[in-house]
Amino acid sequence: xxxxxxVLRNGRVIDPASGRDEIADVWIADGCIRGVGQGIAPEGATxxxxxxxxxxxxxxxxxxxxxxxxxxDEETIESGTRAAVRGGFTTVVCMPNTEPAIDTEASVEYVxxxxxxxxxxxxxxxxxxxxxxxxxxxADLGAMVEAGAVAVSDDGSSVENGHLMxxxxxxxxxxxxxxxxxxxxxxxxxxxVVNEGTVSALLGLNGSxxxxxxxxxxxxxxxxxxxxxxxxxxxxxxxxxxxxxxRARDRGVRVTAEATPHHLVLTEDAVRTFDTxxxxxxxxREERDREAVREGLxxxxxxxxxxxxxxxxxxxxEVEFDEAAFGLLxxxxxxxxxxxxxxxxxxxxLTEAVRxxxxxxxxxxxxxxxxxxxxxxxxxxxxxLDEMWTVEPDGFESRSKNTPFAGWQLTxxxxxxxVDGRFVMWKGEVRRFGEEVPCASSxxxx
Amino acid sequence: xxxxxxxxxxxxxxxxxxIQLMLDTAESFREVSEREIxxxxxxxxxxxxxxxxxPSTRTRVSFExxxxxxxxxxxxxxxxxxxxxKGESLRDTALNxxxxxxxxxxxRHKASGAPHFLADHVDVPVVNAGDGCHEHPTQGLLxxxxxxxxxGRLDGLKVAIIGDIAHSRVARSLIWGLTRMGVxxxxxxxxxxxxxxxxxxxxNVLDRVDDAIRDVDVIYILxxxxxxxxxxxxxxxxEYRRLFGIDRERxxxxxxxxxxxxxxxxxxxxxxxxxxxDGPHSIILDQVTNxxxxxxxxxxxxxxxxGGSELGS
Numbered sequence: 001x002x003x004x005x006x007v008l009r010n011g012r013v014i015d016p017a018s019g020r021d022e023i024a025d026v027w028i029a030d031g032c033i034r035g036v037g038q039g040i041a042p043e044g045a046t047x048x049x050x051x052x053x054x055x056x057x058x059x060x061x062x063x064x065x066x067x068x069x070x071x072x073d074e075e076t077i078e079s080g081t082r083a084a085v086r087g088g089f090t091t092v093v094c095m096p097n098t099e100p101a102i103d104t105e106a107s108v109e110y111v112x113x114x115x116x117x118x119x120x121x122x123x124x125x126x127x128x129x130x131x132x133x134x135x136x137x138x139a140d141l142g143a144m145v146e147a148g149a150v151a152v153s154d155d156g157s158s159v160e161n162g163h164l165m166x167x168x169x170x171x172x173x174x175x176x177x178x179x180x181x182x183x184x185x186x187x188x189x190x191x192x193v194v195n196e197g198t199v200s201a202l203l204g205l206n207g208s209x210x211x212x213x214x215x216x217x218x219x220x221x222x223x224x225x226x227x228x229x230x231x232x233x234x235x236x237x238x239x240x241x242x243x244x245x246x247r248a249r250d251r252g253v254r255v256t257a258e259a260t261p262h263h264l265v266l267t268e269d270a271v272r273t274f275d276t277x278x279x280x281x282x283x284x285r286e287e288r289d290r291e292a293v294r295e296g297l298x299x300x301x302x303x304x305x306x307x308x309x310x311x312x313x314x315x316x317x318e319v320e321f322d323e324a325a326f327g328l329l330x331x332x333x334x335x336x337x338x339x340x341x342x343x344x345x346x347x348x349x350l351t352e353a354v355r356x357x358x359x360x361x362x363x364x365x366x367x368x369x370x371x372x373x374x375x376x377x378x379x380x381x382x383x384x385l386d387e388m389w390t391v392e393p394d395g396f397e398s399r400s401k402n403t404p405f406a407g408w409q410l411t412x413x414x415x416x417x418x419v420d421g422r423f424v425m426w427k428g429e430v431r432r433f434g435e436e437v438p439c440a441s442s443x444x445x446x
Numbered sequence: 447x448x449x450x451x452x453x454x455x456x457x458x459x460x461x462x463x464x465i466q467l468m469l470d471t472a473e474s475f476r477e478v479s480e481r482e483i484x485x486x487x488x489x490x491x492x493x494x495x496x497x498x499x500x501p502s503t504r505t506r507v508s509f510e511x512x513x514x515x516x517x518x519x520x521x522x523x524x525x526x527x528x529x530x531x532k533g534e535s536l537r538d539t540a541l542n543x544x545x546x547x548x549x550x551x552x553x554r555h556k557a558s559g560a561p562h563f564l565a566d567h568v569d570v571p572v573v574n575a576g577d578g579c580h581e582h583p584t585q586g587l588l589x590x591x592x593x594x595x596x597x598g599r600l601d602g603l604k605v606a607i608i609g610d611i612a613h614s615r616v617a618r619s620l621i622w623g624l625t626r627m628g629v630x631x632x633x634x635x636x637x638x639x640x641x642x643x644x645x646x647x648x649x650n651v652l653d654r655v656d657d658a659i660r661d662v663d664v665i666y667i668l669x670x671x672x673x674x675x676x677x678x679x680x681x682x683x684x685e686y687r688r689l690f691g692i693d694r695e696r697x698x699x700x701x702x703x704x705x706x707x708x709x710x711x712x713x714x715x716x717x718x719x720x721x722x723x724d725g726p727h728s729i730i731l732d733q734v735t736n737x738x739x740x741x742x743x744x745x746x747x748x749x750x751x752x753g754g755s756e757l758g759s
Binding site: 196197198199200201202203204205207209273274315318319320321322323 | 458535536537555557558559560562563577578579580581613615618641642643644645646647
């Protein structure tokens with residue numbers, strides 16, 4: 001059988017793992033990166049001309065909610081992964097707060113099987129730390145990891161019991177996977193629906209102080225230090241959390257962290273109009289927090305930008321603010337927001353942004369992805385840095401529409417995504433594995 | 447003059463001229479209530495729905511009287527509990543009301559922002575009759591009117607608000623309304639009942655009641671909800687009375703002509719001693735009278751009626 005060979009020609013290739021940032025060709029054969037260089041022209045290869053475009057490792061979103069099983073009206077593995085590849089993410093890591101929770105080997109296998117038959121791109125499940133995410137007894141962590149879980153988390157709530165968290169960290173050190181922690185001291189957050197501060201005072205809404213997150217970050221860091229386990233802090237939102245993480249890393253604690261595009265772009269001002277689409281947990285914070293989280297990305301205290309993509313049905317958002325569900329969509333806006341709000345103004349270099357969206361999360365999870373190195377799986381994302389577009393939720397692949405970014409004008413978006421060397425998205429059109437390449441070799445303009 | 451705002455959701459974003467217009471209009475309506483037949487045909491044929499999704503007696507009655515004295519047709523819906531308990535979402539309630547061709551909605555709701563939500567979903571004016579811990583603009587306006595009546599002006603006065611600022615929609619509306627009209631506002635409460643973000647509100651914060659009441663023209667006392675004790679926010683009612691209660695003894699430290707106000711209902715003997723509530727400094731019942739007049743003015747003006755034209759004839 002002839003080798004399937006593809007060349008992505010003349011794009012600006014950015015590969016943070018090697019430090020490469022140059023106009024080059026990427027040669028893909030049999031689903032793997034064969035090489036990157038100038039003037040590669042293997043015989044019989046399909047050529048896709050990417051002059052003026054940017055070619056980066058396939059993007060990884062290490063924090064999404066696909067809602068299946070349980071809330072298929074909001075998202076499914078199929079619709080969520082369509083949204084992912086549309087948004088330039090070739091890999092997503094899905095959280096276990098489904099109904100029922102992903103807390104057994106069988107439920108991990110269910111997600112993987114569903115992803116194989118209905119999904120687009122790669123899906124890696126996260127298993128629950130505790131049975132039913134109840135916070136009382138450890139789930140079968142080893143069995144879930146053997147079935148394919150890449151981390152464990154009770155995301156959506158914090159493990160209140162410090163002893164149990166300690167045991168989870170110890171046990172997962174043995175298993176070689178991170179414990180991903182949603183950090184929130186529920187007694188301090190007191191059911192707050194926004195950040196406690198200016199906006200809660202003005203609107204008379206119950207606020208959750210930044211310390212509800214930071215106090216729990218502190219406890220988890222101390223437990224990681226005690227146990228030697230790998231702690232991953234999810235959706236960091238406060239200045240003091242960033243500081244604690246940076247200091248812990250300095251003294252060698254195994255702690256990694258992620259931040260969301262919405263905490264990097266918005267502040268609590270976004271809820272000034274009672275916009276329930278900006279109601280999220282942890283809540284949007286103050287300017288100084290946003291600045292500190294941005295600084296955390298730059299100084300390497302935070303490893304990944306992860307969206308916390310949280311689809312919600314309209315009837316869960318079109319209600320009184322107090323009663324609205326927490327969370328917002330991320331997959332289809334993340335790249336545009338990062339390019340427009342962080343890269344264009346110089347908060348991050350393009351290479352830094354690409355690292356935080358690919359190699360960074362791959363390294364946190366120990367995935368052999370996030371690079372264009374020779375022999376690696378050919379997961380590639382193609383960006384157009386110049387395309388101007390407007391966020392229109394009605395056009396989303398996601399089954400839900402809950403975004404506070406509707407109507408935003410963004411510059412730059414993903415225009416192509418390949419998994420194992422095959423296009424799963426081209427110019428916004430999502431396609432199954434195995435469907436043919438979008439452009440014939442003679443059709444360079446496509 | 448007509449009102450620029452389409453809704454009355456709060457006083458934070460209302461301009462001084464609009465406040466002035468509402469107070470002036472209320473003043474002319476006050477006379478209507480004193481007539482032998484206290485009724486004018488100003489809003490004949492208009493239908494106003496009073497949607498009270500939280501228990502309330504005085505505010506609901508005050509709105510109903512105001513609407514009836516303007517000859518509007520009124521329907522009052524009282525329901526307690528959340529939309530979830532009721533089985534119908536606020537959005538559906540709004541759409542259903544609108545489908546019945548009503549002209550205005552007055553809403554009281556335990557959730558902050560519920561009137562804003564309604565205003566986004568219906569195309570008739572919405573009046574906030576108190577939302578959660580956010581605002582209670584008609585209460586603020588009637589308080590402004592009562593103070594203006596008493597002193598003949600607002601500009602340059604000093605007001606101290608004593609009590610649970612954190613959970614008070616009355617306090618927020620008062621702070622915005624008073625400061626818009628040139629009044630200097632101080633607040634004083636147990637530190638646990640001052641919101642963390644108080645600096646966002648244009649007021650001074652004082653810890654000691656004696657300091658707060660010393661130089662002010664008005665002492666405005668808020669009701670203490672007894673559940674604040676269960677929530678761990680204050681040690682006991684007894685201690686609250688001791689540190690923050692206003693009685694005759696404490697009043698001696700205030701100006702001689704100081705005025706006492708309270709939005710009601712009063713916990714007599716807790717935040718306010720009975721003899722002070724009923725004493726010569728109190729204008730609490732004037733507040734109630736002005737409540738009807740202010741609400742007449744608000745629904746009248748939000749109906750698009752001209753406040754400068756001859757009223758009540």
